[in-house]
Amino acid sequence: xxxxxxxxxxxxxxxxxxxxxxxxxxxxxxxxxxxxxxxxxxxxxxxxxxxxxxxxxxxxxxxxxxxxxxxxxxxxxxxxxxxxxxxxxxxxxxxxxxxxxxxxxxxxxxxxxxxxxxxxxxxxxxxxxxxxxxxxxxxxxxxxxxxxxxxxxxxxxxxxxxxxxxxxxxxxxxxxxxxxxxxxxxxxxxxxxxxxxxxxxxxxxxxxxxxxxxxxxxxxxxxxxxxxxxxxxxxxxxxxxxxxxxxxxxxxxxxxxxxxxxxxxxxxxxxxxxxxxxxxxxxxxxxxxxxxxxxxxxxxxxxxxxxxxxxxxxxxxx
Amino acid sequence: xxxxxxxxxxxxxxxxxxxxxxxxxxxxxxxxxxxxxxxxxxxxxxxxxxxxxxxxxxxxxxxxxxxxxxxxxxxxxxxxxxxxxxxxxxxxxxxxxxxxxxxxxxxxxxxxxxxxxxxxxxxxxxxxxxxxxxxxxxxxxxxxxxxxxxxxxxxxxxxxxxxxxxxxxxxxxxxxxxxxxxxxxxxxxxxxxxxxxxxxxxxxxxxxxxxxxxxxxxxxxxxxxxxxxxxxxxxxxxxxxxxxxxxxxxxxxxxxxxxxxxxxxxxxxxxxxxxxxxxxxxxxxxxxxxxxxxxxxxxxxxxxxxxxxxxxxxxxxxxxxxxx
Numbered sequence: 001x002x003x004x005x006x007x008x009x010x011x012x013x014x015x016x017x018x019x020x021x022x023x024x025x026x027x028x029x030x031x032x033x034x035x036x037x038x039x040x041x042x043x044x045x046x047x048x049x050x051x052x053x054x055x056x057x058x059x060x061x062x063x064x065x066x067x068x069x070x071x072x073x074x075x076x077x078x079x080x081x082x083x084x085x086x087x088x089x090x091x092x093x094x095x096x097x098x099x100x101x102x103x104x105x106x107x108x109x110x111x112x113x114x115x116x117x118x119x120x121x122x123x124x125x126x127x128x129x130x131x132x133x134x135x136x137x138x139x140x141x142x143x144x145x146x147x148x149x150x151x152x153x154x155x156x157x158x159x160x161x162x163x164x165x166x167x168x169x170x171x172x173x174x175x176x177x178x179x180x181x182x183x184x185x186x187x188x189x190x191x192x193x194x195x196x197x198x199x200x201x202x203x204x205x206x207x208x209x210x211x212x213x214x215x216x217x218x219x220x221x222x223x224x225x226x227x228x229x230x231x232x233x234x235x236x237x238x239x240x241x242x243x244x245x246x247x248x249x250x251x252x253x254x255x256x257x258x259x260x261x262x263x264x265x266x267x268x269x270x271x272x273x274x275x276x277x278x279x280x281x282x283x284x285x286x287x288x289x290x291x292x293x294x295x296x297x298x299x300x301x302x303x304x305x306x307x308x309x310x311x312x313x314x315x316x317x318x
Numbered sequence: 319x320x321x322x323x324x325x326x327x328x329x330x331x332x333x334x335x336x337x338x339x340x341x342x343x344x345x346x347x348x349x350x351x352x353x354x355x356x357x358x359x360x361x362x363x364x365x366x367x368x369x370x371x372x373x374x375x376x377x378x379x380x381x382x383x384x385x386x387x388x389x390x391x392x393x394x395x396x397x398x399x400x401x402x403x404x405x406x407x408x409x410x411x412x413x414x415x416x417x418x419x420x421x422x423x424x425x426x427x428x429x430x431x432x433x434x435x436x437x438x439x440x441x442x443x444x445x446x447x448x449x450x451x452x453x454x455x456x457x458x459x460x461x462x463x464x465x466x467x468x469x470x471x472x473x474x475x476x477x478x479x480x481x482x483x484x485x486x487x488x489x490x491x492x493x494x495x496x497x498x499x500x501x502x503x504x505x506x507x508x509x510x511x512x513x514x515x516x517x518x519x520x521x522x523x524x525x526x527x528x529x530x531x532x533x534x535x536x537x538x539x540x541x542x543x544x545x546x547x548x549x550x551x552x553x554x555x556x557x558x559x560x561x562x563x564x565x566x567x568x569x570x571x572x573x574x575x576x577x578x579x580x581x582x583x584x585x586x587x588x589x590x591x592x593x594x595x596x597x598x599x600x601x602x603x604x605x606x607x608x609x610x611x612x613x614x615x616x617x618x619x620x621x622x623x624x625x626x627x628x629x630x631x632x633x634x635x636x637x638x639x640x641x642x
Contacts, residue, residue: 069441115621119628124386124441125568125578126624132565132617140610249449252442262439292461298453304446309436 013259017274021281028285038164044277044284046166046235050077050228052173052276054247055254056180057109057221059272061123062255063184064217065197065264066210071127072112073251074244075134076225080104081232082138085147085239094151101230102223108134109222113215131248138241147239158234168231176224180269193217197264246297253304254279262308279303332575336590340597347601354604365551367596368485369394369544370566371589374574375496376537377567378588383533384513384580385440387429390541390567391560392451397422397545399455401471402464402555411471418549419542425451426538430531448564456557465554475550485547492540497585509533513580562613569620570595578624595619 054073061068084100092100108130115126160167184190196203196210204210225244232243257275260267283296348355373390380387387393401418405411433443475484500506508529511519520526549555572578573594574587598619599612607615 067439071441071445115625115628119625121621121624121628122578125572126621128388128441128565128568129617129621129624132613133621136611136614136617140608140614143608144610246449249445252445256442262442292456294453294456297449298456301446301449301453304449305432305436305438305443308438308442308446309432312437 013271014274017257017271017278021274021278024278024282024285028281028288032285032288040284042161042164042166044280045169047284048276048280049166049168049173049231049235050243051247051250051254051280052169052273053176053224053228053231055251055258055272055276056176056269057224058248058251059255059258059260059267059269060180060193060217061221062260062262063197063264063267064193064214065200066116066214067123068116068197068214068217068264069123069127069252070109070112070218070221071124071248072108072130072134073127073221073225074247075131075136075138076105076108076222077228077232077244077247078138078241079108079134079229079244080226081229081239081243082141082147082241084229085149085233086141088149089147094154097154097233098230101233102226105226105229106219106223109219109225110215112222113218116218117211117215135242135244138244142241144241146241148237150233150237150239154234155237158231158237168235172227172231176227177269177273184269189213194265197261197266199265246300249297249304250279250300253300253307256304256307256311261311332584333586333590336573336575336587336594340590340594343594343597343601347597347604351601351604354601359600359604363593363596363600365485366600367592368489368547368551370563370570370596371489371592372492372540372544372547373537373563374567374570374588374592375492375585376540377564378571378574378576378583378585379496379500379509379533380440380537381568381571381576381578382513382580382583383509383530384516385433385530385533386568386578387440387444387534387537388564388568389429389444389448389451390537391563392448392455393422393425393429393538393560394541394545394548394563395455395555395559396425396451396458397542398548398555398559399458399464401545401549402467405467405471405549406464408468408470411474414471415474415546418545419539422542422545423535423539426535426541427531429538430534433534434527434530455555455559459555459557461557463554463556465556467549467553469553471546472550472553475547488543488547492543493585493589496536500583500585505529505532510581510583513577513582515581562616565613565616565620566595569616572620573623 054077057073058070061070080101083104084097087100088094088097112127112130115121115130116123157167157171162170184193192203192208192213195206195208196213200210229243233239236243254275255267255272256262257278258267258269258272260272279300282299286296286299287293344355353359373394377387377390397418400421401414404414404417409417429444429447432438432447433440436443477484479487500509508519508524511522511524512526512529516526548559570591571588573591574589575584576582576588595616598615602611602615603609
């Protein structure tokens with residue numbers, strides 16, 4: 001019965017998001033008719049790649065409940081990219097940069113997971129602290145400067161595209177969402193995550209290893225952040241210490257827009273991917289209209305609050 | 319008048335520990351840097367603590383109530399902008415200061431309304447508002463700094479009453495008022511009750527929404543007062559104004575022994591936490607640590623204290639109760 005209700009909710013959310021997306025595109029093309037062509041599609045998907053990975057991690061963390069939230073995710077993206085580049089400069093072979101990014105991300109996520117599961121620190125405070133540690137360290141290790149020197153073969157992958165679909169999006173983001181969707185819907189682990197988020201006490205009582213699953217989820221979220229860092233390297237050609245700025249706000253907004261309940265246990269990954277595309281389309285449109293980036297942060301903030309209030313109003317009525 | 323304190327209202331020994339940490343930090347920095355243990359530097363540290371002290375007092379109440387506000391730095395920024403604009407328009411500095419405080423209170427009402435009446439978790443709502451307020455500061459400033467403000471407000475704040483700087487008096491008054499409210503009125507008891515368990519407090523007949531809303535308003539008002547001192551000291555408003563204040567405040571309050579799970583509050587601990595944080599930040603700068611590491615140190619301090627508390631199992635029991 002719960003599953004039925006959830007599916008209905010998911011389809012409703014997807015429909016609403018699609019409608020909003022079409023409205024955004026129509027609105028933006030009226031304001032700036034030259035904006036939409038194949039190049040713009042590539043551009044939007046390119047910008048979506050990092051955010052979609054990070055939003056996927058955020059979604060899993062929130063779904064698993066326990067007041068779960070990963071505010072440090074932007075810091076993880078920046079720091080994994082910077083540390084991998086630092087190691088490369090210090091003599092590590094370049095082929096090890098991609099695995100290094102992911103491993104560093106996993107380690108940073110594991111720190112969050114241990115703080116939350118072993119030390120019982122509230123996720124929001126624990127990850128707020130690590131956000132400042134990670135993003136501060138990413139800035140401080142290079143004194144705020146970017147680090148260049150990414151080899152051509154990585155750039156070829158990071159900037160390449162097949163029929164106007166960027167390679168990182170096809171090879172990383174889409175498979176990640178596919179795997180996450182399959183795991184969530186059709187494996188025991190996936191059902192455990194929903195069960196934990198829906199009612200943690202019952203989940204513990206039926207024998208789900210709640211702490212172990214939660215630790216793993218924070219690690220996955222960190223690993224996805226590391227992947228995001230890797231893609232930023234391959235795409236931009238340099239490690240930028242502030243690449244993850246505002247990602248915590250944007251990923252949270254994408255997850256909420258995508259129909260994930262902030263208390264956990266309700267939502268799916270399809271809506272989140274749709275929400276990421278909507279957000280990035282909106283941001284790209286604003287950029288093309290020469291609206292300052294600070295405005296984008298404001299728009300995202302308003303969207304986040306609006307979607308949460310809308311969610312509360314509808315659940316209240318039910 | 320309520321005399322009986324709820325259990326856990328006063329964390330034991332935390333203040334002594336903090337005082338010891340402050341003294342230890344002062345001694346260590348004094349040994350490592352010849353510039354640390356000077357009268358000038360002491361004044362610098364105290365002056366740098368004024369805004370954070372005021373904001374942290376509000377943050378103590380918010381955390382004790384089970385809330386949080388990560389947008390509080392930008393609230394101070396917007397209030398500072400209001401004061402700056404009025405000063406440029408040669409408005410009387412007293413009026414400008416009052417307007418700034420009212421602006422802070424109004425923004426506190428906005429935040430409170432979104433959190434309490436929108437029924438959104440405080441962290442998510444204030445994260446969203448942080449984005450909105452940042453954009454508002456950008457819009458207000460139009461991309462440029464507001465600098466070279468008239469010194470009228472600065473002159474007004476330099477007045478000493480019986481030899482005591484006005485900042486000290488304002489902080490003492492705020493501290494006293496909050497202390498009285500927390501210890502001698504139903505408000506304090508109700509606030510801690512909401513922090514312990516909103517549901518139970520509501521069932522006991524506490525008007526939880528009113529308590530939560532007014533706590534956000536108090537916090538916003540204090541951010542407005544902080545803005546007055548900010549303008550008085552720095553006489554400019556920049557794009558990134560207040561960007562690290564929220565983390566600093568949360569770290570100081572947690573250092574001070576106020577529980578992040580709500581229901582426990584130590585105002586004296588908060589004051590000592592602010593001083594320790596500012597001493598550390600100042601001292602590390604003087605012994606040659608680049609300022610970019612400052613947020614890392616603050617974050618590490620926050621995580622470190624919570625880890626120690628977590629290890630000693632103080633939070634474990636409460637957390638188990640809170641998640642069920």
